[in-house]
Amino acid sequence: MGQNVLITGAAGYIGGSVLAEFVSRTSGSIPTAKINAAVRSEDQVQSLSGLGVNVIQLDLSEEADVLETILRNDIDIVLLASDAKALTGSQSSVTTLFSEEGGWIYGEVRDTDSIFEKEKELGESHPVRQTNIVVVEEASRQGVASYNLAIPTVSDGRGSGECRKLSVSIPQYVRTSIKHKTVYRFDKDGVSSSATLVGGKSQCTNTNQSPPAAHISDLTALYALLVEKIIQQEPFPSGKNGYYFAMAHRAPWWDVMDGIAKSLHARGLVDEDRVQVWQSDKMAAEYLGFPELYVRAMGTSTGELVPVNANRLGWEPKWDKERFLESIDDEVQAVLELDTVKATVFDALKTPSA
Numbered sequence: 001m002g003q004n005v006l007i008t009g010a011a012g013y014i015g016g017s018v019l020a021e022f023v024s025r026t027s028g029s030i031p032t033a034k035i036n037a038a039v040r041s042e043d044q045v046q047s048l049s050g051l052g053v054n055v056i057q058l059d060l061s062e063e064a065d066v067l068e069t070i071l072r073n074d075i076d077i078v079l080l081a082s083d084a085k086a087l088t089g090s091q092s093s094v095t096t097l098f099s100e101e102g103g104w105i106y107g108e109v110r111d112t113d114s115i116f117e118k119e120k121e122l123g124e125s126h127p128v129r130q131t132n133i134v135v136v137e138e139a140s141r142q143g144v145a146s147y148n149l150a151i152p153t154v155s156d157g158r159g160s161g162e163c164r165k166l167s168v169s170i171p172q173y174v175r176t177s178i179k180h181k182t183v184y185r186f187d188k189d190g191v192s193s194s195a196t197l198v199g200g201k202s203q204c205t206n207t208n209q210s211p212p213a214a215h216i217s218d219l220t221a222l223y224a225l226l227v228e229k230i231i232q233q234e235p236f237p238s239g240k241n242g243y244y245f246a247m248a249h250r251a252p253w254w255d256v257m258d259g260i261a262k263s264l265h266a267r268g269l270v271d272e273d274r275v276q277v278w279q280s281d282k283m284a285a286e287y288l289g290f291p292e293l294y295v296r297a298m299g300t301s302t303g304e305l306v307p308v309n310a311n312r313l314g315w316e317p318k319w320d321k322e323r324f325l326e327s328i329d330d331e332v333q334a335v336l337e338l339d340t341v342k343a344t345v346f347d348a349l350k351t352p353s354a
């Protein structure tokens with residue numbers, strides 16, 4: 001019998017694109033599954049109603065409703081592409097957690113390392129890390145396999161879902177630049193510092209690194225690969241070992257900002273094609289509307305992440321740094337064309353105590 005798959009956040013950028021990818025599949029195991037898509041509002045239910053999937057209106061913060069939905073629809077696989085604090089379950093987490101700015105103190109990290117144990121050592125300092133821990137522990141308690149996809153902050157490209165088609169970071173830089181007629185960047189670009197013990201003394205080394213990145217089409221391909229393998233019951237790392245760095249390449253922020261400046265200036269939307277530097281993190285947070293606590297991590301963090309697990313699964317990203325940098329003008333064009341749905345992804349992070 002086919003498996004029942006539930007995609008949460010199906011009106012969002014990633015969840016909507018994953019849903020579109022699953023619906024478009026004609027071969028492999030995914031077409032044998034029944035796809036359920038969870039969205040928050042009645043309008044979103046309407047938008048997804050023509051896709052031939054079971055669309056469910058569900059507030060993920062209502063635990064009893066979530067449980068009832070899973071039992072009623074006999075769900076086998078849940079794919080969480082919603083707000084990290086909205087639900088504890090399988091995770092779309094974020095690569096910044098493994099950078100110095102995101103509180104990671106261990107330097108280079110492979111997704112095959114004992115990450116869970118290190119996350120436990122770091123404690124509940126970050127809401128997304130907190131969710132990572134809860135997901136593994138709760139899934140283990142329930143006898144459910146869990147997988148954690150760490151998504152790069154630079155996730156780019158036009159989404160293929162029915163509702164929100166824009167990602168978070170680059171579109172927000174574009175909107176902010178247009179609003180202030182100036183493109184800003186942070187004072188730091190792609191240098192990752194790490195302390196190592198050499199001859200009993202701590203030595204600081206700087207490595208040239210840029211933030212991890214992945215195109216939305218490569219991300220949806222990875223989600224599909226994972227679900228294919230789950231349906232086929234192939235053994236692969238899960239639970240405490242089930243971390244997957246969904247990183248295809250690295251994206252040099254300053255080059256990205258230069259590209260945005262040129263593209264917006266050519267359209268007459270900023271005053272100069274030169275990029276200015278934020279005077280402070282506070283200014284960046286205010287202008288961008290990102291939580292001040294995380295704005296530097298989002299705008300500068302690099303992290304010495306080494307992806308292994310996704311490649312072992314057979315993930316072969318089609319996008320690399322060069323192709324990404326050549327697409328910056330289209331990233332700008334996408335914002336001008338598709339910016340119709342308000343972003344809500346930081347609502348929970350802006351009120352950490354809520």
Ligand SMILES: NC(=O)c1ccc[n+]([C@@H]2O[C@H](COP(=O)([O-])OP(=O)(O)OC[C@H]3O[C@@H](n4cnc5c(N)ncnc54)[C@H](OP(=O)(O)O)[C@@H]3O)[C@@H](O)[C@H]2O)c1
Binds near residue numbers: 013014058094
């Ligand atoms: N995009 C990126 O660059 C990126 C990078 C790293 C990690 N991530 C993580 O990946 C996940 C998905 O990101 P995204 O870019 O696809 O975000 P998104 O476009 O904002 O999608 C998230 C979806 O979750 C829904 N949602 C939030 N809270 C909910 C609740 N209580 N009940 C029901 N639905 C709820 C939102 O509903 P509404 O449409 O009603 O707001 C939205 O449709 C997030 O956890 C994000 O932190 C994203």
